[in-house]
Amino acid sequence: MAVSKRASSSPASSGEAAFEPTRAARRHLVQPWPVAGEIGDEARGLIGEGDGVHVSDGEGNWLIDGPAGMWCVNVGHRRRELAEVLHDQAMALSYNSPWYTMNEPSARLAERIAAHAPGDLDHVFFTTGGSTAVESALRFMQFYNNVRGRPEKKVILSRGGAYHGSTFLSASLNGRPRDRDWMDGVDDLVVKLSCPDPFRRPAGMSVESFSDKLVAEFAETVERIAAERIGAFVGEPIMASGGVIVPPPDYLKRIAAICRDNDILFVSDEVVTAFGRLGEVFASQSVFGIEPDIITFAKGVTSGYFPLGGMVVSARLFDEIRRSNRSEAMYAHGLTYSSHPVGCAVALKNLDLLEGGILEHAREIAPYFQDRLKSLEELPLVGEVRGAGLMACVECVADRESRNPLTLDKEVGKRIDAHCHELGLLVRPLIHMCVMSPPLIITREQIDRMVAILHEGISRTMDDLRQEGLWNG
Structure with missing residues (x-):
């Protein structure tokens, strides 16, 4: 599924103000794991719909759901x-x-x-x-x-x-x-x-x-x-x-x-x-x-x-x-x-559904998933790619010899996620790491696209860090 735009599916009725989820969240919705400076006044990225291995954001852009929600949407979205x-x-x-x-x-x-x-x-x-x-x-x-x-x-x-x-x-x-x-x-x-x-x-x-x-x-x-x-x-x-x-x-x-x-x-x-x-x-x-x-x-x-x-x-x-x-x-x-x-x-x-073929598919495609993600180790910002089955982590380091996380370790994962979002991939950032655990129904072509986007997102992050004088790798 290519990244695309979709019009809002919830227009306001005549005479009614349009509902603004971001505004409502900031006023009323307490998010999990907030920091003190934003607690009770925070809105996070809006997810609109899901379909297979994809989800749409608040702007209607379709993204590969890299984390499968939170490790959990194993059989994919919109299973009738x-x-x-x-x-x-x-x-x-x-x-x-x-x-x-x-x-x-x-x-x-x-x-x-x-x-x-x-x-x-x-x-x-x-x-x-x-x-x-x-x-x-x-x-x-x-x-x-x-x-x-x-x-x-x-x-x-x-x-x-x-x-x-x-x-x-x-x-x-x-x-x-x-x-x-x-x-x-x-x-x-x-x-x-x-x-x-x-x-x-x-x-x-x-x-x-x-x-x-x-x-x-x-x-x-x-x-x-x-x-x-x-x-x-x-x-x-x-x-x-x-x-x-x-x-x-x-x-x-x-x-x-x-x-x-x-x-x-x-x-x-x-x-x-x-x-x-x-x-x-x-x-x-x-x-x-x-x-x-x-x-x-x-x-x-x-x-x-x-x-x-x-x-x-x-x-x-x-x-x-x-x-x-x-x-x-x-x-x-x-x-x-x-x-x-x-x-x-x-x-x-x-x-x-799992017993009917999805478990077998997961076992068959896991080596390809791990091998393709491992190719990201060619990037100097990446210290290690590790994982098993259909779960993996890309860990970023300041340099491979010391294996130290970056000085901006709290932001590197978020930086990569932001770039990947623009390119059509949802990533789960964990401080200086990016976790990938897509729905088990993912195909080889979708894995290739996921890895290509992640490669570009990390590359753009490296450029940002160099331009800001925060990293010289």
Whole structure:
């Protein structure tokens, strides 16, 4: 689809002033993650429509949706099959209270998700999204240890560069720069380990030695804190919002082994990597060779057509809870929209689409996607292009030898995004990085166009920085 202009689809009726979304947003809409200088007075880029791998902006220009919304529009925009299921389910049953009733779509979806999960992970709890999925897993860990008579076993291990959510407990695990600068958390329960980023490993160290160092740090941390106090390790198989950090080979399997030997729950946060992003419904076992105790998911489960998330839990954990001598203990956790019938119905049809050919397409086209993006490393501003499946990150650096981000690191990604927007591509800027995770239905021709635009956008950014005397690369 070429970039084009389209007239406004919402003209004002006679005698009415035209609605101005930018003005309304500045006056009334609080945006996610605002800075103090703009909070409550901010309007962001308007998205009008979506179609396949494209979205239109407020001016009617069509852009390739490079981030697939927020890692989530996996089957693409404007899928009639999902829209019809959403409508039909809402007309049949729009809502039921999960506290004392249930609905058929949630039971069907739980069964199908359990069939895709590795090992004995066959119990599914549905939430409203990724943050509440991680929050649910952590609260389940606390309940599990309380029932088993181990109230001291509550420490959570996370990592630098991690992102696990925006609820209080899940956000406490976040390890990205700036995430926690002005926000509180339960720091007494969370221990952060090093980020497993091979690009940032110590100079002269091999990837294998770097992996050894990370595993040794993990083992030493368990010994120092004591396994009797550590309830869970929470980790993304690929650290998505931290910059698509792909850990060293076998790192996750070695960490999982330490967790298993020390009775520490391994929570695999697959909010981004599940439902096709790596070509599989779940990537923990099929891609990384691990069998966690809990997997969290969201985003691609409905391809963004309805808010839904959840966790899949090992049957062993439920067996141990039921065998305890505290049969009256209650997992006092739930959400008004847990097991929402509309969301679960949409997710069922979304799974049909994934299983019907989209997963296979994603697996087939992923090597081409990674190879074409890797060509951007010819640009001197680009330090590394990394990724797996249909997720990748272009990291910009001041110079490749030092691997230091640019002095203007907060603006470089935004600069590239602005140029790419003019050329027909929506990019997700992350400080000095650009993340790409398009809908799984993307074609080779669309990948070529995406990479060409990104190449030009980075080139224009380099010219800007040189002209402003901010970079001499």
